[in-house]
Amino acid sequence: MAKVSIDEIMAAIKALPEEEYARLRRWFADMDWEDWDREIEEDSEAGRLDFLIRQDG
Numbered sequence: 001m002a003k004v005s006i007d008e009i010m011a012a013i014k015a016l017p018e019e020e021y022a023r024l025r026r027w028f029a030d031m032d033w034e035d036w037d038r039e040i041e042e043d044s045e046a047g048r049l050d051f052l053i054r055q056d057g
Helices: 006-014 018-045
Strands: none
Touching: none
8 A cells, every 4th residue: 555645635635526525524523423432431431430420419
C-alpha cells in the first residue's frame, strides 16, 4: 500500500463532490461515536463511572 501524505488526503477531500464530502463527514462522525461508546464501556467496566451512580444520602 502506497503511503499518502495528509496534504494529499486534504486535497482529495477538497476535490470531492458535495454528496461524497457529506458521506465522508458522516463516516467520521460515526467513527467518533463508536470510539466514544467504546471509551464509556471501558470506563464503566473499570469502575471509573461509579461516582455517577453513587448517592450521598
